[in-house]
Amino acid sequence: MPCVELGFLEECESWKLESRMFPSKVGGKPAWLSLKTLPSAEQLKCNKCNCTMVFLCQIYAPYEDCDENTDIWINNFHRTVYVFICRNSNCNDRNTTENIAVFRNNIPRMNDFYSYDPPEEKPDTTFDVRKFTSLCNACGISAEKRCSKCKIVFYCTREHQVIDWKNGHKGICLNQSELNNAETLSQILFSEWELITETERIENEEFDEAKELQKFEELKIQGKTGTLENVSEYELNNHASSEKDKVFLKFKKQISYYPEQVVRYSRGGNPLLIAKEPLPTSIPDCELCGGHRQFEFQIMPQMLSELKEQNLDFGVILIYTCTSSCVGNSVNSYKKEFAFRQDVSLSDN
Incomplete structure (x- = not known):
């Protein structure tokens, strides 16, 4: 593997x-x-x-x-x-x-x-x-449309x-020195x-499915199903309804070792x-x-x-x-x- x-x-x-x-x-x-x-x-x-x-x-x-x-x-x-x-x-x-x-x-x-x-x-x-290709000044993908004023920068779409x-770009459009050094995000x-x-690297640790399900039931009673251990509320707050899913519990367990x-x-x-x-x-x-x-x-x-x-x-x-x-x-x-x-x-x- x-x-x-x-x-x-x-x-x-x-x-x-x-x-x-x-x-x-x-x-x-x-x-x-x-x-x-x-x-x-x-x-x-x-x-x-x-x-x-x-x-x-x-x-x-x-x-x-x-x-x-x-x-x-x-x-x-x-x-x-x-x-x-x-x-x-x-x-x-x-x-x-x-x-x-x-x-x-x-x-x-x-x-x-x-x-x-x-x-x-x-x-x-x-x-x-830019020696090889023209890229959109806004998003960095391939571009063919050129700014009609400065004729230096390109865009993929209008x-x-x-x-x-x-x-x-409005403020530096006709300033070639600034254009050559500009890097906008x-x-x-x-x-x-x-x-x-x-x-x-994870130590071999038996995954107790029944224990995890019981833990979930206890959290549900306490009204804390949206804040599971080691996983932030924002990451999983839209998924709380499916935490009984055994696959999801295993997923939660696996990522808990490296939550970021x-x-x-x-x-x-x-x-x-x-x-x-x-x-x-x-x-x-x-x-x-x-x-x-x-x-x-x-x-x-x-x-x-x-x-x-x-x-x-x-x-x-x-x-x-x-x-x-x-x-x-x-x-x-x-x-x-x-x-x-x-x-x-x-x-x-």
């Missing part, structure tokens, strides 16, 4: 989250790996409201455990998986992923964008992604141009963090489910190579509370990716992968 790496949020200097550093990160703008053939604004539209989805997180996860002579290792020397989500609360339907998009990108060590050798751990003012204008983005990992975990990574392993249904039993094969997809990581509900997100809510988001991490017809292009959302059961309402 593959080990589980847990992800936690940590503050860091902004240069450490640039593309050249191959970061794992949450919030802010995406740090694109390949700087060509990025996902288009059309590909990142929410299937519910048709608005542009916002970057949630990315995980740098190369295939380091493969034979170095195989195509998988060569093509996946650098590899990152990206997750986007719509911030419109009206699109946040239970157990569906119409408002979520996942993209994978992998490139060889010898590529058009980065040095063959590891990057130096220091700021580098000479590196600029909506984001208006937002960025109000967010500060739009109100539409999540706060930006580095994602650091730690291997999950926002990601669980275990490529080829099994997800930690939060409810007994729906189950990820019919994961579609890769549309490019026809191969199977495997579980790679999951986003935990704690991520929303850590980001102080008040409008969205989910149980867990499970990410499945092509087992061979294929490149399709293009080494540089971004490949769409599969997300499965599972919310806590409401069967006990």
